[in-house]
Amino acid sequence: MTHEVELKIQAYLDNELAAAERQQISELIRTDGEAQKVYEALAATKAWVTDNEPEHKLPESREFYWSKIEREIRQQTAPVQATYFGLDFGNWWVRLATACAAVALVGTLAILGSRSGTMISRSYEPQEMELPEEMSAITFHSQSANMTVVWVQARFDPN
Amino acid sequence: MTTQSDPSARSDEALVGAAQKGDMVAFEELVARHRDKVYARAFSMVRSEDAATDLSQEAWVKAWQRLHQFQGEASFLTWMTRIVINLCLDHLRKQKRLRAESIEQLDEELGGVERQMPIITPNPTERLERSELRERIDRALAQLSYEHRTVLILHEFQELEYKEVAKRMGCSIGTVMSRLFYARRKMAVLLAGLKREGLR
Numbered sequence: 400m401t402h403e404v405e406l407k408i409q410a411y412l413d414n415e416l417a418a419a420e421r422q423q424i425s426e427l428i429r430t431d432g433e434a435q436k437v438y439e440a441l442a443a444t445k446a447w448v449t450d451n452e453p454e455h456k457l458p459e460s461r462e463f464y465w466s467k468i469e470r471e472i473r474q475q476t477a478p479v480q481a482t483y484f485g486l487d488f489g490n491w492w493v494r495l496a497t498a499c500a501a502v503a504l505v506g507t508l509a510i511l512g513s514r515s516g517t518m519i520s521r522s523y524e525p526q527e528m529e530l531p532e533e534m535s536a537i538t539f540h541s542q543s544a545n546m547t548v549v550w551v552q553a554r555f556d557p558n
Numbered sequence: 559m560t561t562q563s564d565p566s567a568r569s570d571e572a573l574v575g576a577a578q579k580g581d582m583v584a585f586e587e588l589v590a591r592h593r594d595k596v597y598a599r600a601f602s603m604v605r606s607e608d609a610a611t612d613l614s615q616e617a618w619v620k621a622w623q624r625l626h627q628f629q630g631e632a633s634f635l636t637w638m639t640r641i642v643i644n645l646c647l648d649h650l651r652k653q654k655r656l657r658a659e660s661i662e663q664l665d666e667e668l669g670g671v672e673r674q675m676p677i678i679t680p681n682p683t684e685r686l687e688r689s690e691l692r693e694r695i696d697r698a699l700a701q702l703s704y705e706h707r708t709v710l711i712l713h714e715f716q717e718l719e720y721k722e723v724a725k726r727m728g729c730s731i732g733t734v735m736s737r738l739f740y741a742r743r744k745m746a747v748l749l750a751g752l753k754r755e756g757l758r
Contacts, residue, residue, distance in 0.1 A: 406735045409742075413713070415720050441739075444746045449714045451688065453696035455598040457614070458607055461590050464615070468589060469582065471619045 400433050408438050412445065566590075570634045578625050585625075589618055592635050596642050602711055603646040605700055613649060617642035643716065647726060650704055698748035706741035713738055 404427075410416045411424040427434045457464060541547075565573060565587035576584035596617060601610035620641055621628075628637055699707055705727075712723045713734075724734045 402736075402739075406732075406739055409735065409739050410720075413720070413738075440746055441742055444742045444749070445714065447691075447749060448695060448710065448742075448745060451691045451695050452715050453598070453602060453692045453699065455594070455601045455610075457593050457597040457611065459611060461593070464593060464611075465586050465589055468615055468618045468622075469586070471615070472582075472622050475619065475623070 400437065404434070405437055408434060409441055412438060412441050571630065574625070574628060574630070574634050577622070578628070585622060588634065592638060593618075595635060596638050599639050599711075599715075600642050600646055602696075602699060602715070603643070603708060604649060605707075609649065613645045614642055617645055620645070639716065643712070643726070647708070650708070654704065694749060695745075698745050701748060702741055702744060705737050706744065709734055709737040710741045710745070 407416065407420065407424050408428065411421060411428070416424060424434075428438045429435075565583055568576075568584070568587070570588065570591070573584040573588050577588065593614070597610055597614040600613045600617070601607065604610050604613065617638065621638055624641075628634070699710070702710065708727060709723055712718045712726060713720075718726070720731045720734050720738075723738075724731045727734065
């Protein structure tokens with residue numbers, strides 16, 4: 400018997416044959432002793448295996464296993480669910496709008512700074528600002544114009 | 559967030575619905591309910607307690623992240639099992655890439671050793687306790703190559719059709735049929751208690 404026929408007998412057992420071929424193989428199993436032997440061996444093995452799927456118990460307590468999952472979930476979801484000033488930054492357009500507002504604010508301060516001479520620079524010391532992960536900033540300083548421009552933008556991530 | 563009632567008394571559907579709204583207590587109950595089955599599937603594929611624990615844990619984290627995609631066409635456990643199987647397949651592929659392909663492995667994949675085996679029909683009348691039978695099947699599965707074991711698990715336990723198995727394993731339907739045939743033949747030999755030198 401060829402390997403191809405053996406595979407067809409198996410496909411018959413697994414109900415993977417088209418109707419015409421199914422009829423043909425059914426007839427072969429009925430009339431050919433060798434084909435019948437192959438079929439019976441495959442069917443018995445299939446039955447043994449499928450009826451007796453091995454069972455394995457998780458070797459960790461419920462609490463310990465869950466604590467690891469929970470920690471991982473909280474670590475991975477925290478940045479996505481973070482809110483700033485009460486706004487949900489999960490939507491990109493909210494982030495974009497916030498960035499535009501930030502840019503407008505910085506621009507206004509820069510214009511005021513250039514018009515009022517040293518007043519602002521005397522009144523306000525340079526400060527470090529921590530930006531949220533969704534935003535990035537580029538700084539430009541002009542000595543001649545005595546002006547610093549900070550460009551704040553949202554990192555574009557449609558997901 | 560809290561649940562409205564005792565989570566252990568709620569159905570999977572109710573727990574999934576609550577978890578989709580962010581209820582972690584409901585999700586914890588789903589984990590507690592199905593953790594052994596998800597772990598068992600991972601273990602049957604990777605044959606390592608540590609790897610199976612890590613992979614099943616990763617599957618739960620992924621499930622939480624993708625919970626909004628679960629529409630309920632299949633049961634929650636079936637959906638979870640799919641996730642862990644995909645992770646196991648990725649894990650096994652990485653492992654396979656790391657180890658050198660030997661002629662012996664390639665030969666086995668094509669049925670080299672099994673081709674020479676006699677046709678054995680396991681005797682169903684043999685009286686064995688169910689737990690003993692399961693243990694014997696488990697030991698036999700452990701002796702199969704990764705390709706043979708995976709195809710057997712996906713087809714017999716996960717009840718996937720040939721084309722689905724082929725898709726998951728990244729091979730042709732013909733290869734799936736051949737692997738399944740030789741996997742069954744080898745299982746029959748192992749279950750019949752015929753230990754041959756050289757069988758893995």
